[in-house]
Amino acid sequence: MSSMRILIIDDNAAHSELAARRLMKENWEVSVTDQPDPKPEFKNYDFILLDYSMPHLSGLDVLKGLRDLDITTPVILLTGHGNEIIASEAIKQGAYDYVVKDTQLLYLERLPSVIREAKSKHELIETNRFLINELRRANERLQTMTFTDEITGLHNYRFIRKQLDAELKRSTRYSKPVSLCVIDIDYFKNINDLNGHPVGDAALKELAEILKESTRTVDIVGRYGGDEFVIIFPDTLLVDAVRLCERIRKTVSERSFVFGGRTVSFTLSIGLADFDPVRRKTPEALLEAADRCLYQAKKTGRNRVASLLRIVEKKSDEERQSTQP
Numbered sequence: 563m564s565s566m567r568i569l570i571i572d573d574n575a576a577h578s579e580l581a582a583r584r585l586m587k588e589n590w591e592v593s594v595t596d597q598p599d600p601k602p603e604f605k606n607y608d609f610i611l612l613d614y615s616m617p618h619l620s621g622l623d624v625l626k627g628l629r630d631l632d633i634t635t636p637v638i639l640l641t642g643h644g645n646e647i648i649a650s651e652a653i654k655q656g657a658y659d660y661v662v663k664d665t666q667l668l669y670l671e672r673l674p675s676v677i678r679e680a681k682s683k684h685e686l687i688e689t690n691r692f693l694i695n696e697l698r699r700a701n702e703r704l705q706t707m708t709f710t711d712e713i714t715g716l717h718n719y720r721f722i723r724k725q726l727d728a729e730l731k732r733s734t735r736y737s738k739p740v741s742l743c744v745i746d747i748d749y750f751k752n753i754n755d756l757n758g759h760p761v762g763d764a765a766l767k768e769l770a771e772i773l774k775e776s777t778r779t780v781d782i783v784g785r786y787g788g789d790e791f792v793i794i795f796p797d798t799l800l801v802d803a804v805r806l807c808e809r810i811r812k813t814v815s816e817r818s819f820v821f822g823g824r825t826v827s828f829t830l831s832i833g834l835a836d837f838d839p840v841r842r843k844t845p846e847a848l849l850e851a852a853d854r855c856l857y858q859a860k861k862t863g864r865n866r867v868a869s870l871l872r873i874v875e876k877k878s879d880e881e882r883q884s885t886q887p
C-alpha cells in the first residue's frame with residue numbers, strides 16, 4: 563500500500579493541507595483540488611477523500627458524476643458533525659466510508675486506518691467481481707460445450723433430446739404440429755476410406771452449413787452422432803417438412819465439394835415423422851418412427867426421402883392393388 567495515490571477534494575486549503583500532511587506521513591502520494599466536478603483523471607487515484615461540508619456542493623452529485631464517468635475509485639467522505647444522515651445516504655450511493663471531522667483534529671489520526679480498511683474492502687470487492695465474471699464466463703463455455711457438437715458447431719444429441727422434449731410438450735399443450743427428420747449420409751464410410759478422415763470431417767461441416775442455410779431459424783438442427791443429423795421443425799406439417807427435406811436431398815446430390823484438393827460428392831437418405839398426440843407423443847416414439855423411415859429410404863436405394871406419409875401412401879397403394887380383383 564506504500565505507493566497509494568490519494569486525491570483530496572476540499573475547498574478549504576487549510577483543511578486539505580493538514581489532511582495531506584498527515585497522509586504523506588504514510589508515504590502516500592497526495593494531491594489536492596478544490597474543484598469537485600469529477601474528471602476522467604480521477605481514475606488515476608487509488609482513493610478520493612471528499613469533503614462533504616463544501617458549500618454549494620452536493621456530495622451525492624459528485625458520486626453520481628463519478629459513476630457517470632465509470633470511475634470506480636473508492637471515495638471516503640469527510641463530514642462535519644450533524645451530517646451523519648447525509649453521509650450514510652452517500653454510502654448507500656456508493657461511498658465507502660465516512661469520517662466525522664472534529665475541532666480538535668483528532669480525526670486526522672484516524673484517517674490512515676479508515677483508508678486502509680476501505681482499501682482492503684475495495685480490493686475484496688474487485689476480486690469478487692473478477693471471480694464472478696470468470697465464473698460466468700466458465701459457465702457459458704461449459705454450457706456451450708455441453709450442448710454443441712465439436713466438429714460442426716451444431717447442437718448435439720443432448721441438446722436435441724432436451725429441445726425435442728420441450729417441443730413435444732408445447733405441441734401437446736397447444737395442439738400444434740411438429741415434424742422431425744433424421745438425415746444420414748449414404749456410404750459415408752467410403753468417403754473416409756477413400757479420402758481420409760479429415761476429408762470426412764470437412765464433409766460433415768459442409769453438410770451442417772447446408773442444413774443451417776436451408777432451414778428457418780426456429781428449426782433446430784443438430785448432429786446426432788457419426789454421419790447422422792436431426793432437424794426438429796416446430797409448427798410444421800409433415801407434408802411441408804418432406805418438401806423441404808426433398809429440396810435438401812436434391813441440393814446435396816447435385817453438388818460436388820472440394821476438400822483439400824479432393825473432389826467429393828455424396829448423397830443423403832432422410833427419414834421423417836411427425837408428432838401424434840397418441841402414437842408419437844414422446845421423443846423416443848417420434849425418433850423411432852423417423853428412424854424406421856430412414857431405414858426404408860436406405861433399403862429402397864438411398865438418396866431419397868421417406869416419411870410416414872409415403873409409407874402410409876405406399877401401403878395403401880399396395881393394399882389397393884392386393885384387394886383389386
Ligand code: GH3
Binds near residue numbers: 747864
Ligand atoms: P450407409 O449408407 O448405410 O449410411 O453407410 P455408411 O458408410 O454411411 O454407414 P456406416 O454407419 O457404416 O458408417 C458411418 C461412418 O461414419 C463410420 C465412421 O467411421 C464415420 N464417422 C463417424 N463419426 C465420424 C466423424 O466424426 N468424422 C469422420 N470423418 N467420420 C466419422
Ligand code: MG
Binds near residue numbers: 747749750751
Ligand atoms: Mg451413413
